Amino acid sequence: xxxxxxxxxxxxxxxxxxxxxxxxxxxxxxxxxxxxxxxxxxxxxxxxxxxxxxxxxxxxxxxxxxxxxxxxxxxxxxxxxxxxxxxxxxxxxxxxxxxxxxxxxxxxxxxxx
Numbered sequence: 001x002x003x004x005x006x007x008x009x010x011x012x013x014x015x016x017x018x019x020x021x022x023x024x025x026x027x028x029x030x031x032x033x034x035x036x037x038x039x040x041x042x043x044x045x046x047x048x049x050x051x052x053x054x055x056x057x058x059x060x061x062x063x064x065x066x067x068x069x070x071x072x073x074x075x076x077x078x079x080x081x082x083x084x085x086x087x088x089x090x091x092x093x094x095x096x097x098x099x100x101x102x103x104x105x106x107x108x109x110x111x112x113x
Contacts, residue, residue, distance in 0.1 A: 016105065017104065021033055021107075022103055023059050023066065024037075024039050024043075024044070024059060026113075028107070031107055032108070033109070033110045033111070034111050035110055035113070039056070039059065043056060047063070048060050048064045048067070048075070048076065049079075051063055052076045052080070057079075057080050058099075061073065061094060065100055065102060070091070073091040077091055
């Protein structure tokens with residue numbers, strides 16, 4: 001992972017968000033993505049499945065959405081449904097529950113907190 005992300009601070013770029021920025025993003029302020037540095041340092045190299053197994057379902061969903069992998073989304077749904085009394089019926093329900101729709105465009109800066 002880039003040094004600036006691992007240590008905190010801000011990173012400017014004109015390219016689309018990188019996986020680790022999207023997966024651990026906790027919000028936006030204008031064109032700035034705010035990234036959870038603690039989770040990034042701890043789980044930045046984890047796979048989608050590893051994130052879900054760790055109970056980081058929002059991050060696992062973001063990882064699968066970023067890679068545009070339908071089978072990973074189904075796997076996250078299956079793992080999520082194992083732990084709740086009323087299972088969700090679809091990947092779309094899962095994405096809606098966690099507020100994940102897609103990788104945003106127009107992010108110019110990333111701030112790690």
